[in-house]
Amino acid sequence: MNKKTLEYIFKQLHREAFLWARQCCSYNDEQAKEVMQMVYLKVLEEKAKYHEKSNIKTWLFAVIRNTSFDYIKTKTIHISLEDVAEIGNEILIEEGNDYEQVLKKLPERQHQVLLLVFYHDMTLEEISKVLKISIGSVRTHYDRGKKKIKELILKERIYETR
Amino acid sequence: MKQDDQIIKEFFHKMKEEDEKLSIPKIPVSPPIRFRRWISLGIAASFLALLTISFVFWKKQKVEDYTFVITLSEQSETTSKSLVVQESLMELWESPTQSLIDDFN
Numbered sequence: 192m193n194k195k196t197l198e199y200i201f202k203q204l205h206r207e208a209f210l211w212a213r214q215c216c217s218y219n220d221e222q223a224k225e226v227m228q229m230v231y232l233k234v235l236e237e238k239a240k241y242h243e244k245s246n247i248k249t250w251l252f253a254v255i256r257n258t259s260f261d262y263i264k265t266k267t268i269h270i271s272l273e274d275v276a277e278i279g280n281e282i283l284i285e286e287g288n289d290y291e292q293v294l295k296k297l298p299e300r301q302h303q304v305l306l307l308v309f310y311h312d313m314t315l316e317e318i319s320k321v322l323k324i325s326i327g328s329v330r331t332h333y334d335r336g337k338k339k340i341k342e343l344i345l346k347e348r349i350y351e352t353r
Numbered sequence: 354m355k356q357d358d359q360i361i362k363e364f365f366h367k368m369k370e371e372d373e374k375l376s377i378p379k380i381p382v383s384p385p386i387r388f389r390r391w392i393s394l395g396i397a398a399s400f401l402a403l404l405t406i407s408f409v410f411w412k413k414q415k416v417e418d419y420t421f422v423i424t425l426s427e428q429s430e431t432t433s434k435s436l437v438v439q440e441s442l443m444e445l446w447e448s449p450t451q452s453l454i455d456d457f458n
Contacts, residue, residue, distance in 0.1 A: 205380045210372060224378050231380070290368040309365035341357050344364050 200247055207311065211252055214306050215259035218291045226259045245320050252321045293343050301336030304329055
């Protein structure tokens with residue numbers, strides 16, 4: 192696949208890719224922007240190559256997930272003790288966003304599997320490629336995640352009706 | 354089970370609607386990256402050129418330091434005359450005042 196075709200596909204997938212990057216970065220817009228920059232750089236400099244083994248969306252999502260994982264890992268190391276208090280305050284402020292807060296209560300794998308199934312309309316097989324885990328594990332996270340999120344949604348509804 | 358899925362689908366559908374309000378940043382365009390490549394190539398090329406020029410100058414200077422002149426002089430005839438040096442041996446040495454002694458005797 193030549194670069195122009197790849198760029199065209201990226202333009203088509205950009206919105207969804209950015210939203211996935213944001214979801215991988217705990218819904219932080221700024222971090223997601225940086226991750227996307229890094230992803231496009233990786234692709235254009237051919238550090239991440241598409242070998243047409245899977246769907247391009249699956250491949251792009253896997254690159255985004257790996258990049259954001261590495262990015263967050265390096266970011267968390269450099270947080271100074273002085274910033275810890277500020278972060279604590281930010282967390283308290285963030286509590287207003289309902290959907291994101293509900294999803295954040297799930298374990299990371301269940302959170303990502305549910306997002307990929309229900310938000311990004313991916314199959315379990317595609318998810319296994321994005322997260323680099325077996326389909327069996329994906330199914331387990333899917334079933335457990337569904338059960339847990341249902342409980343959380345119902346709990347939220349109870350609070351709303353009170 | 355289907356009802357469970359419906360609750361979850363509804364949740365994500367509303368989440369998507371909420372995300373519609375988000376501003377998506379523009380796609381990072383490729384020209385700056387290409388341009389950056391050219392910049393790095395330019396830096397590398399100019400560094401190489403500078404290195405070559407300085408090497409040439411250095412080599413030239415080195416040659417100048419060790420310049421020596423070879424002059425060829427033409428001699429009309431080759432002779433060993435100058436090479437034969439007459440030296441007075443100690444046995445043959447005669448004091449300059451020897452004649453006075455001789456005269457006195």
